Amino acid sequence: MHDKPPLGYHYLWDIHNCQEQTILKVDNVTMLLDEICTTYSLTVLKKSSNQFAPHGATAIYLLAESHLSIHTWPENNYVALDLFSCVPLKTVEELESLFRKHLGNGIKIKEQYIERR
Amino acid sequence: MHDKPPLGYHYLWDIHNCQEQTILKVDNVTMLLDEICTTYSLTVLKKSSNQFAPHGATAIYLLAESHLSIHTWPENNYVALDLFSCVPLKTVEELESLFRKHLGNGIKIKEQYIERR
Numbered sequence: 001m002h003d004k005p006p007l008g009y010h011y012l013w014d015i016h017n018c019q020e021q022t023i024l025k026v027d028n029v030t031m032l033l034d035e036i037c038t039t040y041s042l043t044v045l046k047k048s049s050n051q052f053a054p055h056g057a058t059a060i061y062l063l064a065e066s067h068l069s070i071h072t073w074p075e076n077n078y079v080a081l082d083l084f085s086c087v088p089l090k091t092v093e094e095l096e097s098l099f100r101k102h103l104g105n106g107i108k109i110k111e112q113y114i115e116r117r
Numbered sequence: 118m119h120d121k122p123p124l125g126y127h128y129l130w131d132i133h134n135c136q137e138q139t140i141l142k143v144d145n146v147t148m149l150l151d152e153i154c155t156t157y158s159l160t161v162l163k164k165s166s167n168q169f170a171p172h173g174a175t176a177i178y179l180l181a182e183s184h185l186s187i188h189t190w191p192e193n194n195y196v197a198l199d200l201f202s203c204v205p206l207k208t209v210e211e212l213e214s215l216f217r218k219h220l221g222n223g224i225k226i227k228e229q230y231i232e233r234r
Contacts (some may be wrong), residue, residue, distance in 0.1 A: 007190050008197050012127070014233055048165045048179045060177050060184055062165045067175065071183050071201065073124050080125050080233045084188065084197070112231070116131055116197045 008066060008116030009088040013081040013095075019104035023072040023079055026050065026057035032102035033061055033068055039094055042068065042085070079103060084116070125183060125233030126205040130212075132196040136221035140189040140196055143167065143174035149219035150178055150185055156211055159185065159202070196220060201233070 022028045026049045037044050043064035050058045055075060061068040066084040073079070083089070092111070099107055139145050143166045154161050160181035167175045172192060178185040183201040190196070198216075200206070209228070216224055 007193060007195055008188065010129075010197075012231065012233075045167050046165045048163045048177065050162050050179055052181075058179055058183065060165065060179055060186075062167055062175055062177055064169075066188050067177055067186055069177075069184055069186070069201070071125065071203075076124060078124055078234075080201070082199075082201070084186070084199070086188075114129065114229070116129075117195075 002117065004117070006115035006117040007086065009085050010114040010116050011083045011085075011089065011092070012112040012114065013079075013099075014110040015079040015081060015099060015103060016077060016108045017104065017106045018072070018077045018079050020074045020077055022103060023057065023077075024055055024074045026059060028102065029057050029070050029072055029079070030059045032098065033059055033070060035098055035102070036068065036083070036095070037061065037063070039098065040089060119234065121234070123232035123234040124203065126202050127231040127233050128200045128202075128206065128209070129229040129231065130198040130216070131227040132198060132216060132220060133194060133225045133227075134221065134223045135189070135194045135196050137191045137194055139220060140174065140194075141172055141191045143176060145219070146174050146187050146189055146196070147176045149215065150176055150187060152215055152219070153185065153200070153212070154178065154180070156215065157206060
């Protein structure tokens with residue numbers, strides 16, 4: 001039992017069956033991050049990204065609320081996405097449709113949520 | 118049961134009783150990140166950090182291996198540190214002494230480890 005709210009709300013998504021051609025390119029995954037930030041009114045202070053060779057991408061956004069990160073493994077059709085926020089998401093329902101829009105309609109999403117305190 | 122190794126090795130540390138004056142300043146916490154990267158031969162590709170007002174700091178390193186992030190709550194003497202790596206740490210024993218050196222000898226460390234797959 002905790003008598004105080006957590007300091008950080010950490011959402012971890014492991015997403016499978018992503019479209020390989022989409023998650024190959026860092027520009028595609030930053031479009032997903034941008035839309036998450038817009039949808040959830042997250043304030044982006046700094047963006048950092050890298051296109052790996054021969055494949056894979058990383059993008060990390062430093063937020064006023066903490067951070068948002070994505071790493072892709074195109075050869076495994078897999079994406080690891082994390083949101084660490086000092087405020088909880090009111091709803092995660094819109095996220096699934098955002099994920100499907102940007103990563104493919106056939107994705108499988110595993111979500112974990114960890115209270116950081 | 119999994120027949121394949123994880124794609125990501127994610128270490129989450131919640132550290133309490135940190136020295137407030139130390140974790141106020143982003144330059145102090147980046148020194149910790151720098152030393153972690155040196156000690157564990159992690160390849161830093163991009164550094165991103167922010168000093169919050171009135172207090173608090175965030176630093177995120179984009180690594181060849183994935184990412185390393187830190188967020189501080191000086192008013193709570195609390196730090197949240199994450200290492201997401203595509204290779205496992207051979208040992209985490211040096212980390213405790215690094216944490217004590219940079220955050221104070223009286224810290225309390227809670228570690229979680231999540232296989233990302």
